[in-house]
């Protein structure tokens with residue numbers, strides 16, 4: 001991964017590069033971003049840049065011996081730690097480790113903007129809880145006592161330290177505070193609020209913002225996505241490039257039509273229709289279900305924006321504008337907030353593999369109570 005392969009984030013990239021140029025790289029940094037931010041990809045590009053033998057002013061060269069290894073994620077001085085479920089089918093631990101590392105590399109190559117769910121899917125972890133174990137922290141310490149093999153630096157990328165077992169986190173505190181010379185830690189988190197204060201106090205925090213709509217749109221344009229579809233995807237993705245890319249291949253969803261129909265059904269308390277819509281919802285795949293709820297949240301937010309009169313920050317276009325205006329007539333701020341909360345909760349339960357049918361029907365019933373008490 002090189003910086004130029006990552007859309008947007010110009011300021012952050014410059015800051016990271018300047019620190020290397022000025023030899024002021026903090027020994028432990030925490031790349032913190034919301035889910036969907038490109039903090040892992042940035043960490044990978046940063047590692048490539050640090051190791052590059054022929055650094056440019058804006059990026060790694062991409063062709064030197066170090067870069068060619070970094071781009072395949074096989075540079076011996078870049079180490080990775082990531083959450084893993086209990087998938088050990090293999091008694092031979094070394095063989096298992098080699099296998100999982102191979103899977104990890106192909107994950108990074110195939111889904112460079114992938115999230116934890118994608119990673120769990122890639123190694124076949126299914127529902128098992130993924131975490132970073134205590135043994136892993138011993139490995140980290142052991143690995144970092146070795147001198148760099150080829151580069152001037154050793155880099156330890158810890159992805160999602162929020163999934164560290166507390167004893168694993170405690171196990172690395174000392175080395176995190178005083179790492180061996182020329183060793184850099186890059187911790188990459190999507191949930192900074194879940195990290196131990198002892199970890200936070202030992203790292204320099206670098207905030208990685210989500211991409212803005214134009215950056216996502218530009219990226220979609222390079223993939224040949226038609227401009228009206230770009231608009232739809234941008235509204236659904238809300239700065240999450242990984243999600244935007246997944247949506248390229250998904251069907252055009254007619255969410256607006258479905259959503260207004262659903263709200264009408266709830267308003268009329270048409271229970272027969274609710275059951276039909278539940279079946280329809282259930283037939284969507286998991287991503288489709290998630291996106292439909294995401295779209296519903298977008299419409300709630302748009303209705304609030306409509307109430308506040310801040311049309312500048314509105315994302316809706318075309319027929320959605322009329323829907324929001326009409327919907328605004330039967331809603332008020334309190335109601336929108338309640339419905340918004342219900343949809344968020346439903347989304348949360350769905351992510352945790354609750355029954356789609358139950359969740360959606362229950363949601364419909366609760367919404368109908370709010371819309372039409």
Ligand SMILES: [Zn+2]
Pocket residue numbers: 051052053054055060061062063064065066067068
């Ligand atoms: Zn290079």
